[in-house]
Amino acid sequence: MTNTTAPDRPGRQKRDTTLGHIAYVLRENPVTLVAFAMLGFFLGSAIFGPSLVPFDPLATNAARALEPPSWDHWFGTDNLGRDVFSRVVVATRLDLTISVAAVALSFVTGSILGSVAGYWGGWIDAVLNRFLDTIMAFPLFVLAMGVVAALGNTIENIIYATAIINVPFYARVVRAEVNIRRNAGFAQAAKLAGNSDLRILAVHIFPNALPPMMVQVSLNLGWAILNAAGLSFIGLGVRPPTPEWGIMVAEGANFIVSGEWWLALFPGLWLMLAVFTFNLMGDGLRDIVDPRKRS
Amino acid sequence: MLEVKDLSVAFRTRKGEVEAVRGVSFDVKRGETLGIVGESGSGKSVTSYALMRILDAGGEIRSGNVTYGGIDLRAASERNMRDVRGREMSMIFQNPRAALNPIRKVGHQIEDVLIQHARATHQDAREKAIRAMEDVRINDAAARYDAYPFELSGGMCQRIVIAIALACDPRLLIADEPTTGLDITTQKAVMDLVRDLTRDRGMAMVLITHDLGLASQYCDRIVVMKDGEIVEEGDPQRLFSQPKHAYTRRLVDATPRIGASIRDLLPPEERTPQPSHIIHDRPLLEVIDLAKSYPGKSGPVQAVKGISFAILAGQSVGLVGESGSGKSTTSEMIARLQDPTSGAIRFEGQHIALTPAARFTTHHARRDIQMVFQDATDSLNPRDTAGSAIAEPLKRIEKLKGAQLCARVEELADLTGLPRPLLSRFPHQLSGGQKARVGIARAIALEPKLLILDEPTAALDVSIQALVLNLLVDLRAKLGMTYLFVSHDLNVVRLLCDEVLVMKDGEIVDRGPAAKIMSNPDHPYTRSLISAAPQPPTAPEPEKRAVN
Structure with missing residues (x-):
């Protein structure tokens, strides 16, 4: 228990414990620490990568095409002589943007739909559930392909497509979590304290759904990267020569048979590490947003 | 028959090892009923789990001996323990619904035990199961055989659990809070049944309960536990008349009983004169x-x-009834959380039921009608600190901000006896009594004229209940509030209320001044409620009389 922390001002106290709590979660669980360190690395590459890489990711150099990894070119060069390392690092920004934007979009949409359905129930709930069932009845990747193919081959559309196929998962989690708390004592008490229904839902009930949502978010971030890369791999979405992990794996795959393994391996490895990072983060994120873990 | 010597049980947790039971010794003789009484966290349930060797993961018997009829239960193999459980010793649990498998017919669940212990074959299992159900006084047992647990009432489920526990004629029955959560008349029926059955079959029983009154009524001998240790042992009469240990004395004092006033529930040194409240004639x-x-x-x-x-x-009215009587629905309609189907509610002459519950938030009477909820844990948002829970009505209705808000929250904490440092804690870091205080502080924050108390002490230990009831008496005198006290327990209602309404099946069957209802009830239902309440042996000491 926190007997030793004498509170002086509630505001300061709260910030202290939040930071302290994050530090505690990271200390307690080395896996979470590793995941957050890797996340830091990826965020760093996304923000500073383009200005730090040794070569221009788009500059071709026919004289040095298809060179294996060396001190000059850590990850080797591709068939046009472009530096694979620079391309892998620069691609981080695009891939993270797509996955974070898609997940944020589906998180917000799913939360709103799920909260409304879970809180008011009735016909809204029934209609929404059948609608979500319909989305889930499609093979999701095929649905995403269809959306991108129909709307056009742009990055925004990849984001929309990835968001649409993820919405049902968020909406269902939120709906269940809100529904069981709809008549909880604290929701009733909030009503007595003069809160409107909307405010009770947004301020009192919804935040309680965050811990399971965080697990969903982290799994989804990894999954969204895979999805975006998958779309690029089959030729939908990001187009060459833009550096993107999915395209790089797709293009590199042609050279594996002839022994140029580095073209596909390194972007694939980065993709795997990114997905891995997000999946490992889940438990840590949940513990951070759950006040019950603070003791 | 059962002998426990120096039993210690420890649990491994995140914060290191916790000793839940420390050096407990007692014995149970053939045909005897032993009561183990203690408040939450006293280690009474853990003790019983240790006897049956069904401790949770992380729990371990550290030292001591448990012998049952000459067998060393600590050394017995898991295989032998399976034979002992059910056939020699069996157990009934606190929540009968949780103890039954929800998707199997109750008759089949009884059969399982009979067949498992070779008491019946597949051919005669049904017949024996029905006989076992008849033994626990289930009417029309053959029809109930095919029922699922959710189709039966709580009392009926507990009877099935008892039938399962007794199916193989064990010689020792361990009952862990067998009637918690049951209505008071059901509690009496179940306890009488258990007593009769154990007596007829010459069985011994260990009754684990937090209710000293209940234990004293059904047990031959009582051990009192606190913090994993036995503090006192003796026969009920003696424990009540001359408690030796200070803790036993506190428990005895805190148990509501005939002739005791609300201040008598407190330890003698804390009994200040009871403040009176003024009842107006409107x-x-x-x-x-x-x-x-x-x-x-x-x-x-x-x-x-x-x-x-x-x-x-200014009046305090008690609304008494068992589950399903409609008392909670009534209180929620008055609190304007639900809309009535018909009828009117006049508050200070105004028809407040005309404003639908969904829009009552902005009604000017909102601040004057507040409520304290039954389950303090459930009524606090797990993500909000105690301080922000109390601040909520002040922020939303009173529109207080900043330093003013802080000052008022601290004032309310002082008023309800909640230490200020606890304001920054989250609900899971508070004890049951502290959470109850937070709930009360939040409800009185706006100084409402009418405070609805929905079983505010039902989930609390008796000693905490005594403190909370006394707090309510003080607050009533200080703030001049009117109380509607909803409860199933006439003994508690009598302490606090001027008038009592008794509800049954959605109707008020009896009403009148509290003293008259208790001493001279008109309605047979009220009489059955009063007689069902466990009455601890009354042996008031002379000094107590003097205080009254």
Whole structure:
């Protein structure tokens, strides 16, 4: 228990414990620490990568095409002589943007739909559930392909497509979590304290759904990267020569048979590490947003 | 028959090892009923789990001996323990619904045990199961055989659990809070049944309970536990008349009983004179022909069937009834959390039921009608600190901000006896009594005229209940509030209330001044409620009389 922390001002106290709590979660669980360190690395590459890489990711150099990894070119060069390392690092920004934007979009949409359905129930709930069932009845990747193919081959559309196929998962989690708390004592008490229904839902009930949502978010971030890369791999979405992990794996795959393994391996490895990072983060994120873990 | 010597049980947790039971020794003789009494966290349940060797993961018997009829239970193999459980010793648990498998017919669940212990074959299992159900006084047992647990009432489920526990004629029955969560009349029926059955079969019983009154009524001998240790042992009469240990004395004092006033529940050194409250001669609340029905499978279900009553300003009225009587629905309608189907609610002469519950938030009477909820844990948002929970009504309705808000929250904490440092804690870091105080502080933050108390002490230990009830008495005198106290326990209602309304099946069957209802009830239902309440042996000491 926190007997030793004498509170002086509630505001300061709260910030202290939040930071302290994050530090505690990271200390307690080395896996979470590793995941957050890797996340830091990826965020760093996304923000500073383009200005730090040794070569221009788009500059071709026919004289040095298809060179294996060396001190000059850590990850080797591709068939046009472009530096694979620079391309892998620069691609981080695009891939993270797509996955974070898609997940944020589906998180917000799913939360709103799920909260409304879970809180008011009735016909809204029934209609929404059948609608979500319909989305889930499609093979999701095929649905995403269809959306991108129909709307056009742009990055925004990849984001929309990835968001649409993820919405049902968020909406269902939120709906269940809100529904069981709809008549909880604290929701009733909030009503007595003069809160409107909307405010009770947004301020009192919804935040309680965050811990399971965080697990969903982290799994989804990894999954969204895979999805975006998958779309690029089959030729939908990001187009060459833009550096993107999915395209790089797709293009590199042609050279594996002839022994140029580095073209596909390194972007694939980065993709795997990114997905891995997000999946490992889940438990840590949940513990951070759950006040019950603070003791 | 059962001998426990120096038993210690420890649990491994995140914060290191916790000793739940420390050097406990007791024995149970053939045919005897032993009560283990203690408040939550005293280690009484852990002790019983250790006897049956069904401790949770992380729990371990550290030292001591448990012998049953000459067998060393600590050394016995898991295989032998399986034979001992059920055949020699068996157990009934706190929540009968949780103890039964929800998707199997209750008859089959009894058969399972019979067949498992070779008491029946597949051919005669059904017949024996029905006989076992008849033994626990289930009417029409052959029809109930095919029922699922959710189709039966709580009391009926507990009877099935008892039938399962007794199916193989064990010689020792361990009952862990067998009646917690049951209505008071059901509690009496179940306890009488268990007593008769154990007596007829010459069985011994260990009754684990937090209720000293209940234990004293059904046990031959009582051990009192606190913090994993036995502090006192003796026969009920003696424990009540001459408790030796200070803790036993506190428990005895805190148990509501005939002739004791609300201040008598506190330890003697804390008994300040009881403040009186002023009752005005004008009605604050009038309930006229209030009715509520819900749509049900076979037509509408009438939860409240047209009740009328009035509460004078400053008066405390108790609304007593068992589960399903409609008392909670009534209180929620008055608190304007639910809309009545018909009827009127007049608050200070105004018809407040005309504003639908969904829009009552902005009604000017919102601040004057507040409520303290039954389950303090459930009524606090797990993500909000105690301080922000209390601040909520002040921020939303009173529009207080900053330093003013802080000052008022601290003032309310002082008023309800909640230490200020606890304001920054989250609900899971508070004890049951502290959470109850937070709930009360939040409800009185706006100084409401009418405070509805929905079983505010039902989930609390008796010693905490005593403190909370006394706090309510003090607050009433200080703030001049009117109380509507909803409870199933007449013994508690009597302590706090001037008038009592008794509800049954959605109707008010009995009403009158609290003293008259208790001493001279008109209605047979009220009489059965009063007689069902466990009465601890009364042996008031002379000094107590003097205080009264």
